[in-house]
Structures are given as C-alpha cells and as structure tokens.
Amino acid sequence: MAATSRGTSPVPPDVRPRLTVLSGPSGVGKSTVVAHMRSVHPEVWLSVSATTRKPRPGERNGVHYFFVDDEEFDKLIANGELLEWAEFAGNRYGTPRRAVLDRLEAGEPVLLEIDLQGARLVRQSMADARLVFLAPPSWEELVRRLTGRGTEAPEVIERRLAAAKVELAAEAEFDTTLVNTSVEDVARELLALMLQA
Numbered sequence: 469m470a471a472t473s474r475g476t477s478p479v480p481p482d483v484r485p486r487l488t489v490l491s492g493p494s495g496v497g498k499s500t501v502v503a504h505m506r507s508v509h510p511e512v513w514l515s516v517s518a519t520t521r522k523p524r525p526g527e528r529n530g531v532h533y534f535f536v537d538d539e540e541f542d543k544l545i546a547n548g549e550l551l552e553w554a555e556f557a558g559n560r561y562g563t564p565r566r567a568v569l570d571r572l573e574a575g576e577p578v579l580l581e582i583d584l585q586g587a588r589l590v591r592q593s594m595a596d597a598r599l600v601f602l603a604p605p606s607w608e609e610l611v612r613r614l615t616g617r618g619t620e621a622p623e624v625i626e627r628r629l630a631a632a633k634v635e636l637a638a639e640a641e642f643d644t645t646l647v648n649t650s651v652e653d654v655a656r657e658l659l660a661l662m663l664q665a
C-alpha cells in the first residue's frame with residue numbers, strides 16, 4: 469500500500485508546502501512525469517480531476533479522473549465544488565476544491581496537473597501557487613509524442629495541436645519551465661520544486 473502517513477512525508481519539518489500547478493501542451497508528457505514521480509514517491513498527493521471526457525483504455529474512475537456526464541459536471545459547478553474548471557478540446561475538466569484545501573491545511577504539498585486556462589484561474593485565486601510549465605524538447609517531438617501515444621483520433625490530435633500552439637506561447641506566464649527530455653530528471657526536478665518553500 470502507498471505510504472500516506474506524515475511520518476513518511478518527504479517534506480522537511482521547516483517547510484510550509486505550497487500548491488504546485490503543472491501545465492503544458494497535450495502530449496508533452498505531463499502524465500508520464502507525474503506517474504514516474506509517484507512511483508518513486510507514492511506519498512506525494514495528486515489531485516484527481518473531474519472530467520466529461522470518456523475514459524481511455526486502462527484509465528480508472530477515481531484514479532486517473534472522476535468520469536462524469538455533463539449533468540453531473542453542471543452540478544459540481546453549481547454547488548461550488550470546483551476550485552477551477554475549463555473546457556479543453558471539447559471536454560470539461562475541473563479540480564475538486566475540498567480535497568485540495570484539506571491537504572494544504574494539513575501542510576502537505578499538493579500537485580495539480582491542469583491546462584493553461586486552469587493554471588491562470590489558480591494564479592488568480594491562490595497568489596502563492598507555483599506554476600510549472602512542462603515544455604517539449606521541440607515542436608516536432610511534441611507532434612511525435614501526441615501522435616505516437618495512439619489514444620486520439622486524427623481530428624482530436626489536430627484540436628490538441630492547435631491548443632498546444634496557444635499553450636506554448638504562454639510559457640512566460642509561468643514561474644519555472646522544465647523541458648521534458650528525460651522523464652526521470654524532470655520528475656526529480658518537479659519534486660524538488662514542490663518541496664521548496
């Protein structure tokens with residue numbers, strides 16, 4: 469079982485953890501980097517978003533996302549249960565508010581993996597959040613990764629690449645950029661950032 473008790477937390481006692489937001493274009497490797505970091509440090513907590521997107525093969529409800537329909541998503545918004553939400557490439561995604569605030573109040577580092585619009589909303593509502601941009605080594609490599617993943621139809625890939633152009637242009641809004649050349653290196657750097665005061 470994953471270690472979750474405070475005793476196994478990687479947070480040094482004198483550090484007050486902040487909210488870290490990891491963003492970057494579709495296909496850059498956000499999920500891969502986060503999965504690697506959590507395989508090495510299972511005690512690091514990652515917010516699980518709600519989405520109206522259909523699950524991909526292997527994705528599990530409550531683990532990768534909370535998969536909901538449009539009506540349920542409307543209710544989450546109406547009840548104020550989302551810290552932020554955005555529409556991305558035809559689906560809606562949102563961060564459940566309560567779980568994030570509980571973790572921060574408990575003094576644990578919190579990681580959100582969300583899109584550019586969500587990152588901007590978090591910056592507005594939580595001024596001390598740390599925004600980390602995950603960049604591809606090159607545009608060609610981003611196209612290769614998104615296409616090579618093989619999870620989206622060609623027209624969905626086109627929408628995501630169009631969104632990627634917008635996202636890449638927003639890099640300067642972030643506090644830090646990490647270039648995803650080596651998954652292991654980036655995962656280590658991301659954890660180090662999360663544990664910084």
Ligand SMILES: Nc1nc2c(ncn2[C@@H]2O[C@H](COP(=O)(O)OP(=O)(O)O)[C@@H](O)[C@H]2O)c(=O)[nH]1
Binds near residue numbers: 493518564582583584
């Ligand atoms: N604003 C916002 N974006 C999210 C949330 N959860 C996931 N996303 C983003 O939605 C986009 C699409 O996610 P997904 O369909 O899983 O595709 P993938 O990230 O390319 O594998 C990505 O940029 C995610 O980071 C959320 O709760 N809020």
Ligand SMILES: Nc1ncnc2c1ncn2[C@@H]1O[C@H](COP(=O)(O)OP(=O)(O)O)[C@@H](O)[C@H]1O
Binds near residue numbers: 493501
């Ligand atoms: N550093 C890397 N080098 C090579 N391929 C990578 C790297 N990081 C991720 N990938 C691959 O790129 C594809 C997209 O990664 P994924 O984590 O799904 O991206 P995102 O979550 O940002 O959409 C996957 O096939 C993944 O295996």
